[in-house]
Amino acid sequence: MAELFRICNLTKTFAGKDVLKNINLRIYRGEIFALIGPSGTGKTTFLRILNLFEKPTNGIFEFDGKPVNGTPLEKNRIRQRSSLLFQTPAVFNLSVFDNVAYGLKVRGFDKSTVEKKVKEALGIVGLSGMETQKARTLSGGEAQRMAFARAIVYGPEVLLLDEPTANLDPYNVAKIEELIRHIRDKCGTTIVIATHNLPQVKRIADRVGVLLEGKLIEVNSVGGIFTSPGDARSAAFLKGEMVY
Ligand SMILES: Nc1ncnc2c1ncn2[C@@H]1O[C@H](COP(=O)(O)OP(=O)(O)OP(=O)(O)O)[C@@H](O)[C@H]1O
Ligand SMILES: [Mg+2]
Numbered sequence: 001m002a003e004l005f006r007i008c009n010l011t012k013t014f015a016g017k018d019v020l021k022n023i024n025l026r027i028y029r030g031e032i033f034a035l036i037g038p039s040g041t042g043k044t045t046f047l048r049i050l051n052l053f054e055k056p057t058n059g060i061f062e063f064d065g066k067p068v069n070g071t072p073l074e075k076n077r078i079r080q081r082s083s084l085l086f087q088t089p090a091v092f093n094l095s096v097f098d099n100v101a102y103g104l105k106v107r108g109f110d111k112s113t114v115e116k117k118v119k120e121a122l123g124i125v126g127l128s129g130m131e132t133q134k135a136r137t138l139s140g141g142e143a144q145r146m147a148f149a150r151a152i153v154y155g156p157e158v159l160l161l162d163e164p165t166a167n168l169d170p171y172n173v174a175k176i177e178e179l180i181r182h183i184r185d186k187c188g189t190t191i192v193i194a195t196h197n198l199p200q201v202k203r204i205a206d207r208v209g210v211l212l213e214g215k216l217i218e219v220n221s222v223g224g225i226f227t228s229p230g231d232a233r234s235a236a237f238l239k240g241e242m243v244y
């Protein structure tokens with residue numbers, strides 16, 4: 001499988017505190033990679049580094065075979081190709097249509113293409129017909145699906161998801177999981193998802209990384225991690241025995 005992210009000896013330090021410690025990881029094109037671990041362990045920080053919102057303190061970070069050097073041009077090259085979805089969707093005080101169209105407009109797509117793509121994305125997330133509704137009046141589940149549409153509307157190769165279903169009811173959780181699988185199967189999108197929902201990991205992930213206090217203590221297939229975890233601390237975390 002082709003490598004999309006290659007991370008070697010990556011560390012991130014905030015004000016003298018090591019939040020990510022010596023991370024080594026490859027993420028392959030088209031896989032769904034789940035990042036799990038206790039709260040405060042560095043999952044969000046790691047996703048923010050992958051999306052270039054944060055700069056690693058040390059280490060090598062390559063995207064699609066080239067080192068990421070942090071120049072504005074380089075940042076653009078990657079941001080054009082990836083999308084980060086947060087736990088609480090960012091909702092602009094605009095219509096549903098304009099919220100989803102935003103990323104296309106800033107990328108300079110013409111009006112008819114914007115219309116076509118927004119319609120298509122809203123169809124995928126099950127919000128067809130809600131184009132003119134003010135986004136602030138959507139329910140939490142609808143707002144997250146709208147944010148998902150906004151994230152996928154320009155066809156990113158990478159979708160970074162930070163606890164995308166944490167606040168949702170079972171219907172919307174199932175819907176978002178279906179969307180994640182759909183977008184990967186249909187478009188070959190590479191997905192990295194941070195989640196506390198272990199049954200969700202079982203349902204959607206191909207591989208899993210366990211972060212503990214900033215260290216990636218295990219990377220395993222989803223089958224492997226739930227049947228025979230390679231690290232006693234992963235096993236304890238998965239069984240809910242870890243005290244934190
Ligand atoms: N900008 C920052 N400045 C200082 N410390 C930070 C900053 N961002 C994150 N941290 C710290 O880094 C650590 C890891 O935070 P992070 O948000 O990555 O954890 P997480 O695994 O996503 O947790 P959760 O599961 O609760 O979302 C925390 O101790 C947090 O306080
Ligand atoms: Mg987090």
